[in-house]
Amino acid sequence: MPVLVITGTGTEVGKTVVTAAVAAAALAAGRSVAVLKAAQTGVRPDEPGDAAEVARIAGPVTTAELARYPEPLAPATAARRAGRAPVHPHEVAEAAAKLATEHDLVLVEGAGGLLVRFDAAGGTLADAARLLSAPVLVVAPAGLGTLNMTELTARELRSRGLDPAGIVIGSWPAAPDLAARCNLADLPDVAGAPLLGSVPAGSGALPPAEFRRAAPHWLAPRLDGSWDAEAFRMREAPRVL
Numbered sequence: 001m002p003v004l005v006i007t008g009t010g011t012e013v014g015k016t017v018v019t020a021a022v023a024a025a026a027l028a029a030g031r032s033v034a035v036l037k038a039a040q041t042g043v044r045p046d047e048p049g050d051a052a053e054v055a056r057i058a059g060p061v062t063t064a065e066l067a068r069y070p071e072p073l074a075p076a077t078a079a080r081r082a083g084r085a086p087v088h089p090h091e092v093a094e095a096a097a098k099l100a101t102e103h104d105l106v107l108v109e110g111a112g113g114l115l116v117r118f119d120a121a122g123g124t125l126a127d128a129a130r131l132l133s134a135p136v137l138v139v140a141p142a143g144l145g146t147l148n149m150t151e152l153t154a155r156e157l158r159s160r161g162l163d164p165a166g167i168v169i170g171s172w173p174a175a176p177d178l179a180a181r182c183n184l185a186d187l188p189d190v191a192g193a194p195l196l197g198s199v200p201a202g203s204g205a206l207p208p209a210e211f212r213r214a215a216p217h218w219l220a221p222r223l224d225g226s227w228d229a230e231a232f233r234m235r236e237a238p239r240v241l
């Protein structure tokens with residue numbers, strides 16, 4: 001199933017920008033793309049959320065958002081405080097599976113890092129990825145502190161039988177410092193997964209046409225949507241179909 005789950009080492013690491021880059025690369029390769037933001041927090045009803053931001057920058061993708069809560073918090077906390085129903089992992093998996101029947105590629109963006117809770121039972125994006133048997137892309141920052149966070153995320157994925165498909169650096173500085181430069185060699189080692197690209201800092205603010213032209217060059221070819229199950233070593237049939 002053509003679902004790629006996009007998580008990160010935390011919030012504000014560039015998941016949305018990376019999602020847009022992957023979407024743009026897939027669109028440029030002639031593929032149809034859907035972007036599912038599992039739960040959007042910290043955005044008012046009249047504001048564009050992450051999925052809309054991807055569409056703005058990357059181009060014509062189908063967008064979906066399962067719930068929106070105004071406070072900038074973890075979805076479970078924001079839902080509880082708003083007195084609203086949370087989003088459960090099986091709902092994320094079902095929505096992604098449905099979109100996958102109609103698109104060549106479905107990108108599922110979480111909220112914050114991998115273990116951020118979606119519901120009061122402690123359900124997370126990792127649970128949704130597991131239900132989908134989907135590969136998980138890990139977005140990481142460039143600099144010091146990244147190795148530990150990335151290894152923790154990759155280990156957690158593996159402990160759940162999930163596959164860290166690779167790492168993408170969400171915001172690569174124009175003048176990378178020593179730690180950022182060293183991370184290029186060390187990240188694949190600590191994560192046990194390839195570095196599949198890096199998005200230059202500031203590119204989220206590029207004119208969309210320029211972003212779309214450049215995006216395929218920031219990513220390894222397999223992230224343009226031409227990847228298949230084998231490339232991402234998917235091990236099991238999807239459970240929600």
Ligand SMILES: Nc1ncnc2c1ncn2[C@@H]1O[C@H](COP(=O)(O)OP(=O)(O)OP(=O)(O)O)[C@@H](O)[C@H]1O
Nearest residue numbers: 011012013014015016017112171200201202203204
């Ligand atoms: N490569 C980039 N170019 C431009 N801006 C960036 C880039 N990476 C991150 N940013 C900026 O940093 C902030 C966080 O990025 P982004 O929204 O992609 O993070 P996120 O990981 O998706 O966070 P969330 O957990 O809220 O979904 C945003 O304001 C975004 O505009």
Ligand SMILES: C[C@H](N)[C@H](N)CCCCCC(=O)O
Nearest residue numbers: 011041042072073074111112
């Ligand atoms: C509001 C923010 N931008 C994200 N959407 C939610 C991030 C939740 C992080 C929770 C945590 O890890 O402490």
Ligand SMILES: [Mg+2]
Nearest residue numbers: 015016050109
């Ligand atoms: Mg985001």
